[in-house]
Amino acid sequence: MNQRIMSDNVVIVGAGPVGLSAALFLVAEGIPVTVLEAAPVLPEDMRASTFHPATLDMLASSGIAAKIVAEGHKATQWQYFRADTKDAAIFDMRVLADVTAHPFRLQCEQFRLTKAIVAELQSHPLFTIHFGATAVSCDETADGVRVTARIEGRDEAFPGRYVIGADGAKSAVRGWLGLDLVGETYTRTSITVVVDYPFERHLGEMLYVNYVWTADDHYSLMRVRDHWRTGFSPKAGQSIADAVADESIQAHLNRILPSRTPYPLVHKGAYTIHKRIADTFRRGRILLAGDAAHLNSPSGGMGMNSGIHDAAELVESLVQVLRGADDAVLDRYSRRRRTIAIEDVQAQSDANYKRHREKDPVKREEIWRDLKTTCADRDKLRAFLMKSSMIASVARAATIP
């Protein structure tokens, strides 16, 4: 490897879906990367289950999209469903077939993406990954950075031209910049339960993605490769500890489908959810992407997707700079993706959060009429899906100066 290419090394902190997507895109451009991951092995993170069309399109040329599509389920239709009346508002994504090669929501856990990327890159000469490497500090040098990581109790320095902080919501890299995530925390915790039970055999009306209103509450029911997962919030006045207790989870599952025997639980987790953002995604040679830069409600499945879109835009900008362009394009990266995070991702997921949790019967009727009208009118449906599939926000980002 020649000296110039080695000196272009980019250090990526965090081997989540955003850090590894950035690695994938950089290596495809001939830029060497060093990924530092605190965990001893790739985390089997169950949080994200939905990949949107815009993201799959970005992952297509590397072959990764095809690999994860083969590991999940294609939801060509998804729905809002009223458990009390059995009425459905069905969103058919095939109306997007002329604008995306992937006119469906892919239902697949996020760890299948990270595993697929590492499998793809691990023998590539431009890719290095260190597990058990916790990034602790960074110095900016005249023409680069030196990231220090603690590995087995020793400090080791990793030089590079730039560092990408893709180290999640509690980002150490963001801390080095003295930045906080500013915003609010939602009042309702999100509980996710993965169940090893073939709901599809008994609930014929369910699709792969379902947002369900019961008479006085809501839940989601989603398919992942081998299991179903359901998301819900604690009842009013219920503690989180009580809501995640096995009896409460079994009671929730029995409301979905009564069962004489306990459901086999594969995983359960309680997540505090936020609408927060950093003031900037760039300072000098230090860049932020994904959850390190912004957080949103998981309703609608946009956090990881938007982080991967950050990675794509950031890599495009870094490649230009490494090839001689003015580094002002990195400020443009921050402007573009920060605007999209606030005005598209947070705005849509906040609307979803509120829509899913609406309990007022009058407001529910209004929402329901809107949803049904949207699904019945091809132009309205297309406009809605262009946004929810995140195709519109990627196109819009490119127009932000």
Ligand SMILES: Cc1cc2nc3c(=O)[nH]c(=O)nc-3n(C[C@H](O)[C@H](O)[C@H](O)COP(=O)(O)OP(=O)(O)OC[C@H]3O[C@@H](n4cnc5c(N)ncnc54)[C@H](O)[C@@H]3O)c2cc1C
């Ligand atoms: C219940 C729930 C459901 C969700 N569903 C969806 C969905 O369907 N679709 C969607 O798009 N999004 C979804 N999300 C959001 C999604 O999970 C996150 O947006 C996504 O994981 C962010 O990816 P990331 O790579 O930025 O950060 P992370 O996935 O958090 O990865 C960060 C990595 O950095 C490592 N790290 C941390 N600190 C250091 C350090 N100092 N040094 C080295 N390594 C470090 C961590 O170990 C971790 O591996 C959901 C979230 C929740 C809570």
